[in-house]
Amino acid sequence: MNVSPSPSPMNRTEADRLIRDLGAAYDRISAAMYALDTHPDLAVLRGTQPGGDTARVAAGRPARIDVLWSQFTAFSDLLHRAREVRARRSRPGDAELRELAGLLRAPVVRLGADGMVLDDAVADPSAHSSGLVDLARRIETEAAGLAGALSEVVAARSRLAEGFGQLTATVARLRTEVGALGDAPTVAGDLDRLGRQIDEAYGDALGDPLAATRNGPVASRIRDRLRELTVEVTGLAGRLAELTELRDGYPGRVARLRAELDELVAATTETNRVYAVALAKIANPGLPDLPAANPALRIHLHQLDQLHRERRWHRLGTELDAVERAVATARRRMVELHEAADGLLRRRDELRGRLDAYRAKAGRLGLIEHVDLSARYRLARDLLYTSPCDLAAATRAVVAYQRQLNDLAERPTPGAKGAVP
Incomplete structure (x- = not known):
């Protein structure tokens, strides 16, 4: 700093106005410098090596802030001396x-080519001098530019x-639900894998956040990966919802299944009765054999209860679906057989x-009384x-x-009644 008397002294009013204006500028610059110095992304830029677009935007930002601090220190010292x-x-x-x-007013602050404040003893042919008003304006402009660049990175x-936080939160929620379910090792393993993949993709995107959020191949790749991970997480959420629904809905499903088994038993009894009548009343009925009683379905129900108590949801879901299909198939078959046997009797009637x-x-x-x-x-x-009735022959006889x-x-x-003589 080189302080020399001004060739033309200023009056008291001008001096007071300048000190007041520069004091207001000092307050604004102080706030701006503090915001820059404590900016979270400044620490990130200082501690990491961003790439691509972010590297180009962030290039030299820490060094430029160091320059600003040197200028601000000089500005603060001069303003303090003027106030004294x-x-x-x-x-x-x-x-x-x-x-x-x-x-x-005098250009008393020597600045190097990079803007760094130089000591009077430093010989630098590229150095130039700046007055306090110009220096304040320069610091404010540069601080605003740096803040804007950092804000772009922050945004x-x-x-x-x-985007990635929503996926991470969903995976965390699903992990909690898996823990509440108990036995869901496949889903838990997939969640762990997805959690690692989300972290890796997020870290990759943070390597160049500007390119990852702008239009271009990098952003397109990040969006595609985010969509892929979202589809996988959504699929896992659906699987987990099915297991949760199975757990919560099991009592109702098994109660309906028991009722359907009772109905199947009743339908089987009725079909046996109709079969017996049809076999006795109809000759050569062509009915398929009745299926044998299947006590395994009842036994299977007890096994389902055991799986439910053991919280083995995947196995329970598979077995419960199989039993429900078997019961539904048996009921449909019994209806068909009943219809076949009863149809023969209805045809005779x-x-x-x-x-x-x-x-x-x-x-x-x-x-x-017509003879023929x-x-x-x-x-x-x-x-x-x-009895038994030959339906085919009876049908032909009725038609004849x-x-x-x-x-x-x-x-x-x-000669018949009603005939024309």
């Missing part, structure tokens, strides 16, 4: 005003933290009803009312009776 001079007398004389002019890191209806029609037409028609009626009736009745109705036999 002004405080000597309430009405400063010419000597004080010339000294104030030298401190406040980029915040966006990355938000339907043929009986049709034969009675045709017989009534023959009576209305006066053809009850009566013979066909007796054949059909004998077939339908003989119907056809002859229709023919006679269209062309009455001479």
Whole structure:
């Protein structure tokens, strides 16, 4: 610092105004320098080696802040000296005003090419001098620029933290849920793997947070990886939700299963009864064999309860699904067999009803005593009312009776009731 008297002394009003303005600038610069010095990302930039876009933006930032501190120190010293001079007398004389002019207006601070404040003894042909007002303006401008660059890095890191933080929080929540479930080793292992992969991807993105959040190949790769990890975490969350639902919903599911087994037993009993009737009443029914009783389903239910008590959720889910499918399949099969056997009896009853209806029609037409028609009626009736009933033959006999009745109705036999003489 080189302090020399100003060639033209300033008046007291000008001196007071400059000291007041520079004091206000000092307060603003102090706040800005403190914010820069304590900025969390400044410590990161000093302690790490960012790459790519972030490296280019952050290049020389710590060194530039060191330069600012040297300038701020010089500015603070000069302002302090000016205040001391002004405080000597309430009405400063010419000597004080010339000294104030030298401190406040003269280019008394020597700066190197990089802006660092130089000692008077340092010989530097590239050095230049700056006055206190210009120095304050320079410090404020540079501090604002550095703060903006750091804010850009902070914003980029915040966006990355938000994206990856959501995944990390989800994985942590899922780990808690796995712990509450007890037996879910596969999910727990996948969560550990995903947690490591999320940390690795996040660390990779933090190596160049600006490139990772801007448009470009780096950001595209980071977004793709984040989507892949999100899909995996979502899939694990779904699997865990299924296991939790299995745990919580097991009592209701097993109660329904027991009720369905009871219904299956009742349906089996009814199907056996209908089968017995059909086998006794219908000749050559062609019914498939009834399945044998399956006590294994009841035993399986007890095994499910044991798996539930042991909290073996994966095995329980697999076995419970298998039992539910087996019971549903058995019930459908029993319905089919019941329908097949009952259908034969209904077919016989339907043929009986049709034969009675045709017989009534023959009576209305006066053809009850028609010899051939009566013979066909007796054949059909004998077939339908003989046990076991030959349904195929009875069907053919009823159809033959119907056809002859229709023919006679269209062309009455001479001598029959209703015939035209």
